[in-house]
Amino acid sequence: MDALIKWWFIFWxxxxxxxxxxxxxxxxxxxxxxxxxxxxxxxxxxxxxxVFVGILTRRLVKLKDGAIESVKANLPMCWFSTExxxxxxxxxxxxxxxxxxxxxxxxxxxxxxxxxxxxxISSAAIGLSTSACATLVxxxxxxxxxxxxxxxxxxxxxxxxx
Numbered sequence: 001m002d003a004l005i006k007w008w009f010i011f012w013x014x015x016x017x018x019x020x021x022x023x024x025x026x027x028x029x030x031x032x033x034x035x036x037x038x039x040x041x042x043x044x045x046x047x048x049x050x051v052f053v054g055i056l057t058r059r060l061v062k063l064k065d066g067a068i069e070s071v072k073a074n075l076p077m078c079w080f081s082t083e084x085x086x087x088x089x090x091x092x093x094x095x096x097x098x099x100x101x102x103x104x105x106x107x108x109x110x111x112x113x114x115x116x117x118x119x120x121i122s123s124a125a126i127g128l129s130t131s132a133c134a135t136l137v138x139x140x141x142x143x144x145x146x147x148x149x150x151x152x153x154x155x156x157x158x159x160x161x162x
Contacts, residue, residue, distance in 0.1 A: 003155030004061045007054050010148055014050065030137070035099065035128040038092035039137040042085050046141035050080045053148045060155055071156050075149070082145035089138015093131045100127025 021027055054076055059067045101142055102123060 003057050003151050004152045007057045007148060010144065010151070011050060011054060014144065027035055030133055034092070034133040034137075035126055035130045036095045036134070038088050038090060038095065038134045041090045042092075042134070042137050042141050045081055045088070046145060049078060049085075049145050050148060053078055053145075053152055054090060057148075057152050057155065059106075060152070063159070068156065068159060071152065075153065075156075078145075078149055078152075082142050082149065085138050085145060086137075086142040089134050089136075089142070092134020092138065096127045096129070096131025096134060097129055098127070100124045102127075 031037075034040070052074070056071050056078075060071050100123065
C-alpha cells in the first residue's frame with residue numbers, strides 16, 4: 001500500500017503543479033515560446049505514462065491475477081517512455097538551435113540594415129525560447145516519470161521478496 005500512496009502523492013503534486021502553472025498563465029507562455037510544440041508532446045507522453053504507472057502500481061499493490069508478470073512485462077516500456085521524454089526535449093533543443101541559426105545563415109547579414117538585424121535577433125530569440133522550453137519540460141517530465149518507476153520497482157522487489 002505504501003507504493004500506491006507514494007504514487008498518489010506524486011500524481012497529486014503534478015496536478016497541483018499543473019494548476020499553479022495554468023493559474024499563472026505559464027501554459028500559454030509555453031505555447032507561445034515553444035514554436036515546434038514538442039513541449040506539449042512531452043507533456044502528453046508524461047500524462048499517459050503517469051496514468052499507466054498508476055494502474056500498474058495499483059494492480060501490484062492489490063496483487064490482482066498476474067500482477068507481478070504484468071508489471072515486469074511493462075516496466076521496459078515505461079522506462080523507454082521516460083527516456084523518450086528526455087530525447088524529445090533534446091530534439092527540441094536541436095530544433096531551437098536550428099531555428100536560431102537559420103536566421104544567421106539563412107540570408108544576408110547586413111549590420112547597416114536595422115530591419116535585417118531585427119529579424120536576426122527575433123529569429124535568435126524564437127530559437128532560444130524553443131530550445132529552453134523543450135529542454136526544461138523534457139528533463140522535468142523525464143525525472144518525475146523515473147521517480148514513479150523507482151517507486152514501482154521497489155514495490156515489485158518488496159512483493160517478490162515476501
